Amino acid sequence: MANLITKFADYDSFAREWHSDTLTDYDVSLEDARERGLLNEQKTRQLWQLLGLLDTGELFIQLPEWLAIEKVGSKDRTTSTMFIGYISRETEDAILFKESAAAQPLMQLAHKIHSLEKGVANTEADTDRHKRSEKRLREHYQKLSNRDNLPSLSDEWLPKSQLITAVQRCE
Template identity: 45%
Template sequence: MVVFPVREYTSYDEFVREWCAEALADEECSLTEARDRGLIDEQATQWRWQLLGELNPDELLLKIPKWLAEEKVGFTEGGTPTELVGRIGDETEKAILFIDSAPAQPLMKRAHRIHMLETSLKEQNTDTPDVEQRAWLQDRLTEQRNQYATDRETTGLVDEWLPISQIIQAVRRSDP
């Protein structure tokens, strides 16, 4: 049986270095220098990282070329997505069946909102907690998690066989 290689990351900086490898290819600099020089789209990369944190262990983020996305996915709200979230249903030596997939962009936005609410809940002063604010934050977090699940269901794409040779990146986040 073929096992499709999926790159797993435990560190955000490791993820940034490899996800942004093309932008950093001609530059010999540290991540800090690359960030300072604007070589990395930090916001978009952080949102991808936050999305990876919301995925189930069997799910992954896949990046494919635009021509393949146009052929297999077509136009969705906002354009033709080249980054997709889903699972591998089956595989051969030359292709994978990508199932339960959805465009990554809207999910990244939702994952970012979830991350911000979780951060706010953690940062809330524990010495004198504001019970009403905490309840409000918890309600918003529950809403966002429910909406994330709904978005996955309503924006799902048809299961597609994708040629392994054309997959630019396949990544997931794992616990350290």
Template identity: 60%
Template sequence: MVDAIRTYADYDSFAREWHSETLSNRDVTLEAARERDLINEQDTRQLWQLLGLLDEDDVFIQLPEWLVEEKTDDVRGSLAITFVGYISRETEDAVLFKDSSPGRRLMQIAHKIHSLENGVENTAVDSDRRKRLNDKLQEEYRRFEKQDDVPYLSDEWLPKSQLITIIQRRD
């Protein structure tokens, strides 16, 4: 499929590439950038958590704002410029992006799922608290699976030359 899809198997490689512009502009390592708060580690971790929940064919895609404005009827204040969906077809110049949802919203749900999984893991097996956490976790999984409640770019042809980033996580 698309040659531009970048895949990552470990968090540090992903973070290094995701922040490559900041790191090269400041001539610092990832570790130094973390220590000096030059990167948003929280957002980076949430994106990594999201990538871990995606289906095998799903990708996280970043687009220029003008293209999103052209392809959507969204009239809200701030446009989503990141999306999760899958590429169903491609030509030499474009990809058909299907069943997408805004990336930021899914990142928030993925982070909540990750936190609840940790809570369940660190709570006594037979406790009421663990049952409540597990119920909340299942609810968040359902929210994540129901991505079609805000489809922005469903069945849209996107020019390959305008795709800023396409990423997947491979474990």
């Protein structure tokens, strides 16, 4: 499993790898790509924030669209190809991905949590604003842990050869 999952400890290393195709295509550094507006830094940051909120052992995977459609069981044009979940079993050729959920709505939620945490830290304790922000933060954490209404992969084996990306954040 160690070869399957790429682990990142810092944002720039993650962003460099996440955008490696763009950096190669334009033959630029990460900093130059940022300056030229070649990256979707907002979505990259949201994914990084989500990775920081995942439980130990939980990871982000990206699948080709055809496999996601097959495993989600949806014929919807907007089937998610990015999921978070756990590898519960593994063979040489495949993984059993469990407790999965679509990553996109969770990325947006992780960004809100990150913003609320900053807001709580920047407001004076015992003020109404601080209390409201703390309450909203608890509610958002609850939404992050309750993923029942999100699209998920069926608990079936996924071929390792078809995984585009498998990423974890380490601290």
